[in-house]
Amino acid sequence: MTKAVVLLSGGLDSATALAWASKEQGWECYTIAFDYGQRHRIELKASEEIAKAFASKQHQVIAVDLQAIGGSSLTSDMDVPKDQAETTAIPSTYVPARNLIFLSLASAFAETVGANKLVIGANVVDYSGYPDCRPEFLDSFARTVALGTKAGVQGADFEVVAPLLTLNKSDIIKLGLSLGVDYAMTRSCYDPKDDGTPCGHCDSCHFRNQGFAELGRTDPLLSRSK
Amino acid sequence: MTKAVVLLSGGLDSATALAWASKEQGWECYTIAFDYGQRHRIELKASEEIAKAFASKQHQVIAVDLQAIGGSSLTSDMDVPKDQAETTAIPSTYVPARNLIFLSLASAFAETVGANKLVIGANVVDYSGYPDCRPEFLDSFARTVALGTKAGVQGADFEVVAPLLTLNKSDIIKLGLSLGVDYAMTRSCYDPKDDGTPCGHCDSCHFRNQGFAELGRTDPLLSRSK
Numbered sequence: 001m002t003k004a005v006v007l008l009s010g011g012l013d014s015a016t017a018l019a020w021a022s023k024e025q026g027w028e029c030y031t032i033a034f035d036y037g038q039r040h041r042i043e044l045k046a047s048e049e050i051a052k053a054f055a056s057k058q059h060q061v062i063a064v065d066l067q068a069i070g071g072s073s074l075t076s077d078m079d080v081p082k083d084q085a086e087t088t089a090i091p092s093t094y095v096p097a098r099n100l101i102f103l104s105l106a107s108a109f110a111e112t113v114g115a116n117k118l119v120i121g122a123n124v125v126d127y128s129g130y131p132d133c134r135p136e137f138l139d140s141f142a143r144t145v146a147l148g149t150k151a152g153v154q155g156a157d158f159e160v161v162a163p164l165l166t167l168n169k170s171d172i173i174k175l176g177l178s179l180g181v182d183y184a185m186t187r188s189c190y191d192p193k194d195d196g197t198p199c200g201h202c203d204s205c206h207f208r209n210q211g212f213a214e215l216g217r218t219d220p221l222l223s224r225s226k
Numbered sequence: 227m228t229k230a231v232v233l234l235s236g237g238l239d240s241a242t243a244l245a246w247a248s249k250e251q252g253w254e255c256y257t258i259a260f261d262y263g264q265r266h267r268i269e270l271k272a273s274e275e276i277a278k279a280f281a282s283k284q285h286q287v288i289a290v291d292l293q294a295i296g297g298s299s300l301t302s303d304m305d306v307p308k309d310q311a312e313t314t315a316i317p318s319t320y321v322p323a324r325n326l327i328f329l330s331l332a333s334a335f336a337e338t339v340g341a342n343k344l345v346i347g348a349n350v351v352d353y354s355g356y357p358d359c360r361p362e363f364l365d366s367f368a369r370t371v372a373l374g375t376k377a378g379v380q381g382a383d384f385e386v387v388a389p390l391l392t393l394n395k396s397d398i399i400k401l402g403l404s405l406g407v408d409y410a411m412t413r414s415c416y417d418p419k420d421d422g423t424p425c426g427h428c429d430s431c432h433f434r435n436q437g438f439a440e441l442g443r444t445d446p447l448l449s450r451s452k
Contacts (some may be wrong), residue, residue, distance in 0.1 A: 036397045065289040069334045097334035100374050104330040108323035132374035140373050144366040148326050148358035 002027045003115035004161070005106050008059075010031060010046030012186045012208055013121030013164055016176035018149045020163045021119045029108045030113050031056040032106050032214065036095075037067030042196045047185040053185065058113065062105050066095060083201050099132035100141065108146045116151065118142075122162045125169065138162055169211030184220035198222075228253045229341035230387070231332050234285075235259060235278045236272030238434055239347030239390055242402035246389045248280045249405045256339050257282040258332050261323075263293030269424045279411065284339065292321060297358040323373045325358035326367065329386065333371045342377065344368075348388045351395065364388055395437030410446035424448075425428050 008031040021195040022029045030224050033047040044061065051059035054154065096100045099122065106118050131137065142160040146152035164172050188208045189198035200220065212219045232244045234257040248255045259273040270287065277285035289385050289445035325348065332344050348359040368386040373425065402409065414434045415424035424431050424447065438445045 049349040050328040060294060063291040063293050064331075066334065068286060069331070069338055095334075097330055097371070097375055100371065101327070101330040101334060104323055104327040105290075105295070108292070108321075108327060111322040112295055131376060131379040134373065138369065140366065140370040144363065144370045145323070145326065147360065147366050148363040149323055150357060153357040166415050210368065 002117065003030065003057075003110075003113060003114045004028070004117040004119050005030045005032055005110040006056075007102055007106055007121065008047045008051055009121070010043030010048075010050060010057075010186060011121070011204075012169075012176070012183060012211075013123055013172060014047075014184045015121075015181050015183070016172050016179070017119050017121035017163055018054050018056070019176055019179035019181045021117075021161070027117065027119075029054065029056050029119075030109065030115060031059045031126075032102075032109050033059070033061045034102055034105070035061055036098075037052070037065060040187065040190055040192055042192055044185040046185055048183050053182065060109055062109075064101065064105065066098070066101070069096060081134065082208075084163045091186045097132065099137070103141055103145075104119070105157075107149060107221045111149050111151050114151075116156050118157050118160045119146075120160060120162050121164050123164045124166060133165075135162070135165060138165075168209050171226055172216035173211050173215060173217075175209040182220070184223070186221065228343065229256065229336075229339060230345050230436055231256045231258055231284075231339070231341045232345040233258055233328055233332055233347065234273045234277055235347070236276060236393075236412065237272075237347070237414045237430075238402070238409060238437075239349055239398060241347075241407050241409070242272075242343050242405070242410045243347035243389055244276065244280050244282070245402055245405035245407045247343075247387070249398060253343065253435040254339060254341075254346075255280065255282050255345075256335065257285045258328075258335050259285070259287045260331065261287055261289045262324075263291060266413065266416055266418055269413040271412055275411050279408065282353045286335055288325065288335075288370030290331065290450075292324070292327070295322060313360075323358065325356070325363070329367055329371075329381070333384075334374060337375050338375075339379050342382050342384050344386045346369075346388050347390050348392045349398070350392060356447060359391075360387070361391060363389075369435040370371055395433050395442035399437050400445075402422050408446070410449070412447065 004027040006021055006029050007016045008018055021027045024047045033044055110118055142158055146158040150226040152158050164223050188204045190202040190204045192198045230253040232247055234240045245299055247253045257277040259270055305434050336344055347387055364386045372384040376382050414430045415426040417425045418429045420452050
């Protein structure tokens with residue numbers, strides 16, 4: 001049976017990616033989340049809930065201190081930008097080399113459980129200029145893992161799979177709904193309020209709200225929060 | 227001025243790599259060490275001491291929980307192998323994707339401080355079959371970083387430099403001595419005794435002892451420990 005490690009942040013995209021790997025591909029899924037000093041720590045709880053809902057074989061939370069590195073409004077003392085005009089610049093929410101670090105940790109986990117696929121909810125539409133969501137990067141990473149791990153050297157095939165890469169947010173939500181994702185479980189906000197409800201104004205809230213609006217739906221998380 | 231991030235484990239190789247980058251190349255060096263649940267935690271203290279000795283601009287220790295991933299005798303409950311016959315097999319001290327993870331974290335640090343070189347003391351002679359010390363891996367990693375980071379996308383040149391890659395242990399020691407490395411500061415043992423002295427029997431001790439023996443020298447660490 002094909003085994004996959006799914007990067008499960010607890011957000012809308014990663015939940016959909018897990019549903020796709022598990023239900024549509026029928027892969028045996030292992031899930032990994034990262035406790036990296038993010039402001040939006042509520043996503044870690046969401047991640048655990050979603051892992052259970054899709055019968056993750058093993059859900060692993062790895063602590064990695066990206067706060068010590070700094071350089072991003074998601075982990076440091078900078079403010080998260082709100083109600084930004086659209087821009088192609090790399091925003092302050094970019095965490096230096098975050099996907100590189102997360103994929104590296106996921107590939108170690110994959111090696112340990114014998115998985116040869118890494119599934120990531122990366123997306124070129126809403127990545128807002130994050131360079132580590134680009135397909136060139138993901139392919140180059142897969143080649144690097146094949147060269148640098150025991151499994152790869154022993155001939156294992158290795159692939160980074162990004163099923164949502166070119167979908168827009170409403171297509172992602174449509175896909176997830178068709179696969180039984182309960183989006184009330186997922187968290188996207190970069191800067192949630194103290195009670196855990198989304199701020200409604202960061203880039204991530206904007207993309208999410210827009211996605212549901214395009215489908216003529218209300219985000220079930222908003223009803224849950226009320 | 228060229229800025230470099232040097233991966234400084236506190237071992238003999240990384241200390242020599244730092245000396246090379248700092249003294250021989252004249253680069254402004256930032257150092258990074260990893261608290262990853264290793265048995266040989268004494269190397270973290272060594273790392274700090276060596277960073278100071280070579281005037282590291284900033285020494286950063288990053289906590290990353292590789293123990294949660296498991297799969298290696300260096301972090302889990304397996305025994306560290308002692309007095310092994312030479313073999314080309316990948317040993318149990320191999321930590322899945324360790325250099326990949328460490329280089330990824332170092333590249334985030336590099337991006338934050340504006341460095342475009344990563345210096346690693348990787349070595350093909352004593353890597354004992356660790357796939358993530360191979361030059362193909364290191365080159366592929368550098369390409370991946372260039373594709374996946376803000377600095378890379380903005381055109382920064384990016385290089386992983388492994389100055390010790392093809393040197394044997396005695397050549398490394400000779401190089402380090404010529405650059406003023408005090409090897410009494412460095413720690414190599416995978417499984418030190420409770421008082422911090424080296425076990426003398428793991429692969430790492432064997433390589434180190436052999437290196438000093440070939441130069442007709444005594445390891446200054448052994449005099450320090452007495």
